[in-house]
Amino acid sequence: MNETATPIDTDAPDVSTPVAPDDLDVGKTPKMKAEDVNVYYGDKHAIKDVSINIHDDKVTAFIGPSGCGKSTFLRCMNRMNDTIPIAKVTGHIELDGEDIYSPRMDVVQLRARVGMVFQKPNPFPKSIYENIAYGPRIHGLASGKSEMDAIVEKSLKRAGLWDEVKDRLEDSGTALSGGQQQRLCIARAIAVDPEVILMDEPCSALDPIATAKIEELIHELRGKYAIAIVTHNMQQAARVSQRTAFFHLGELVEYGRTSEIFTNPRAKRTQDYITGRYG
Numbered sequence: 001m002n003e004t005a006t007p008i009d010t011d012a013p014d015v016s017t018p019v020a021p022d023d024l025d026v027g028k029t030p031k032m033k034a035e036d037v038n039v040y041y042g043d044k045h046a047i048k049d050v051s052i053n054i055h056d057d058k059v060t061a062f063i064g065p066s067g068c069g070k071s072t073f074l075r076c077m078n079r080m081n082d083t084i085p086i087a088k089v090t091g092h093i094e095l096d097g098e099d100i101y102s103p104r105m106d107v108v109q110l111r112a113r114v115g116m117v118f119q120k121p122n123p124f125p126k127s128i129y130e131n132i133a134y135g136p137r138i139h140g141l142a143s144g145k146s147e148m149d150a151i152v153e154k155s156l157k158r159a160g161l162w163d164e165v166k167d168r169l170e171d172s173g174t175a176l177s178g179g180q181q182q183r184l185c186i187a188r189a190i191a192v193d194p195e196v197i198l199m200d201e202p203c204s205a206l207d208p209i210a211t212a213k214i215e216e217l218i219h220e221l222r223g224k225y226a227i228a229i230v231t232h233n234m235q236q237a238a239r240v241s242q243r244t245a246f247f248h249l250g251e252l253v254e255y256g257r258t259s260e261i262f263t264n265p266r267a268k269r270t271q272d273y274i275t276g277r278y279g
């Protein structure tokens with residue numbers, strides 16, 4: 001936090017600025033599409049009319065000062081806010097054109113299709129193998145032991161963890177290092193064959209080496225899954241993402257190509273944030 005920070009001038013003429021450039025992803029069908037999403041926690045209006053597209057060949061970073069609503073919006077994308085009794089979500093979010101808030105949507109299936117990795121690694125207190133096998137088992141993805149073994153191996157390989165754990169799959173997942181635990185959680189999300197992976201500050205509890213490994217992994221996973229990542233770290237957003245969404249006070253102020261957001265932002269509030277004048 002910059003002690004001498006000047007608050008963002010919210011009277012700046014942002015409202016007349018389009019949120020995204022006109023030529024951005026024209027004609028591309030988004031993997032997820034959010035329209036006019038609002039979130040309330042009781043009287044608190046935490047997300048205000050947010051509309052954004054998430055693409056399956058891109059990593060999208062959500063940035064913005066603490067409390068601006070990044071995590072709240074991320075949680076809307078797989079209905080994790082349903083678990084917060086005072087949270088109310090309005091608007092429309094689609095996954096492959098399907099309304100995820102429709103009463104017909106099976107939320108357990110949705111959360112397999114749109115997996116989530118949290119700030120603090122949260123492996124189950126079970127073996128490494130069981131951490132991965134649990135999801136595929138409840139979703140009926142393997143018909144026998146050899147198929148399950150193959151899913152476990154493939155998921156751990158994709159998460160870049162196989163070589164480190166292949167000889168100790170029966171050890172507890174919680175005995176791994178923090179960085180390994182986070183890659184185990186990513187492998188667990190991958191095991192149920194998701195289409196989208198949401199990451200909520202996945203590196204904030206990790207040291208620089210473990211962080212670098214997760215960032216490398218995000219590069220490798222790009223193209224296999226649509227990825228949306230909340231991060232406080234602007235360098236990280238610049239390194240791992242191709243699209244960046246800047247949130248402030250619950251609004252999506254600007255969305256665009258990461259390279260442009262960091263070098264030539266269109267909104268004054270974005271510029272103030274990325275130049276460290278706020279946050």
Ligand SMILES: Nc1ncnc2c1ncn2[C@@H]1O[C@H](COP(=O)(O)OP(=O)(O)OP(=O)(O)O)[C@@H](O)[C@H]1O
Nearest residue numbers: 041044046064065066067068069070071072073084
């Ligand atoms: N479970 C909750 N109950 C009530 N208010 C909440 C809850 N979760 C978040 N909020 C409020 O909603 C607003 C947005 O919070 P959110 O955690 O989404 O912001 P954020 O941008 O992810 O912040 P940070 O970067 O600090 O994690 C904040 O004012 C926060 O206090």
